[in-house]
Structure formats: C-alpha cells, structure tokens
Amino acid sequence: MPAVAEPLIVWIISGEAVVExxxxxxxxxxxxVRTGDFFLTRSATPYEMRWRAIGDAPFQVMHLYLSVAVFERVASDMLGGDAPPALRDVAGARDAQLSHLLALIHQELTAEGQGSxxxxxxxxxxxxxxxxxxxxAAELDQDQQTALPGFRLRQAISxxxxxxxxxxxxxxxxxxxxMSEFHxxxxxxxxxxMSPSRYLIRQRIARAQVPPTGSGWTWTITRRLMLPRREARNSGEQRRDLRSR
Incomplete structure (x- = not known):
C-alpha cells in the first residue's frame, strides 16, 4: 500500500480472511477479520498488505479515502485553530457506529438518489x-524513543x-x-x-455487540469522499471518487 495523505478506512463488506x-x-x-471489521490508516510511509480468504463467502471490502480538506475543516470546527490531530492505526477492529456510517455511505453511493x-x-x-x-492519537514527543513505532503498534493490535x-x-x-512490559x-x-488490557476489553465488547451481517454485497469498492468522478474497474469492480465542493 502506498503512503496516503488522506485517512483511509478499509471496511469488510462480506466474507472472512486472514489479513497480514x-x-x-x-x-x-x-x-x-470478518464482515463489519475495519482498518484505519493514514500512513506517512508505504507498507505491504496481503490476505487469504476463508470460507465460501466472497471476501469483499470497501476502501474509503476521507478528503483531507473535509477532515481538516471538521477538525478546525471541533478544535479551533489547533492543527488537525494525527489518527492512530487500527487493524481488524469493530465499531458499531462507524459501521453504521459506512453502511449509509455505501447505500447512498450505490442508490444514487436525489440529493445523494x-x-x-x-x-x-x-x-x-x-x-x-x-x-x-495521543500527542507524541518529538523524540522517537518515546513513540511506539507504527509497525509495532500494528503487531500488538493484531x-x-x-x-x-x-x-x-x-x-x-x-x-x-x-519490548519490556513497562515500556x-x-x-x-x-x-x-488506553492500556492494552482496556483495549482488549473494548474490542471484546464491540465484537459481542455487533452480530455477523449478511453477505449480499457483490463487488469490491473504493470510495474517495471528495467532486463526482467515476471510473470502471476490471473484474466488474467499481471505483467512484466523490470530491466535496
């Protein structure tokens, strides 16, 4: 995966897989990961990703890039003149409210109704x-020794x-x-x-609260929430870029 300036969400629409x-x-x-799980990144450096589907259901995902302009305007409205916050990496987590928003976005993009x-x-x-x-992300010191490297954070979360x-x-x-336990x-x-134990508890609760959904989606989609621009992808896949004015 290339480095991305925009916050990138990868949302599992259907199926299960082992993602590395x-x-x-x-x-x-x-x-x-399974239906409803998501990844979040805004990586400043390229990284590699691969996956192996599990089971009979097709493994299909939605890639959603949130416009930097939208993100920064919202951050300014929420935080005042402060610089927009960094976002932490998330791998294979569940978030019921986030899934609801993504489902609404997907539904509206595919329906293309009046006022979409x-x-x-x-x-x-x-x-x-x-x-x-x-x-x-919590504020990190400039000294890199006091920051948890992104790949180690992903290892721990995985x-x-x-x-x-x-x-x-x-x-x-x-x-x-x-690393040492304390460090x-x-x-x-x-x-x-939050502490590692607290993070684990929250993920257990989130997984228990969100039941598996159906697998009625039929393609992999990439979305950029930014002016309408559409381009077909091979193998019947679709890609739509939506850029806000």
Missing part, C-alpha cells in the same frame, strides 16, 4: 467527527485481535513486539489513549 500487514522489509503481522451528493457530504463530516473523537477469547497477558503481548504498556497507552 508489514512495514517494507519487516515482519508480517496477521489478524483474522449533499447527503454523502454530510455523512463525510459525521465520519470525520467520529474519527477525531475516537481515533485521534495479536490482541487474534487472542480476544484468551486471558490477557501483558508479558506475551510485550514479547511479541520485543510497551506506557507507549501503547500513549499511542491509543
């Missing part, structure tokens, strides 16, 4: 508000996601990323706003 990510030349970090562009622009602003409220049903062990998670726990909380 890594920084270029790094170790692969895997997580098991106005409605979608409103949804894009709602999406930006939600991301800033729940996924803004491990927690694949061990939701198991008792929490800080020692095991810290070992996965090659890892402190930097994880600094990056996400």
């Amino acid at each position: 990510e890594r920084d270029l030349g790094g170790d692969w970090a895997a997580c098991h 562009e106005i409605f979608i622009h409103s949804l894009a602003r709602c999406l930006a508000v939600h991301l800033i409220r729940h996924y803004a 491990y927690l996601q694949t061990h939701l049903a198991e008792p929490f062990s800080l020692a095991e998670v810290a070992a996965v990323v090659g 890892f726990s402190r930097l994880f909380k600094k990056a996400t706003g």
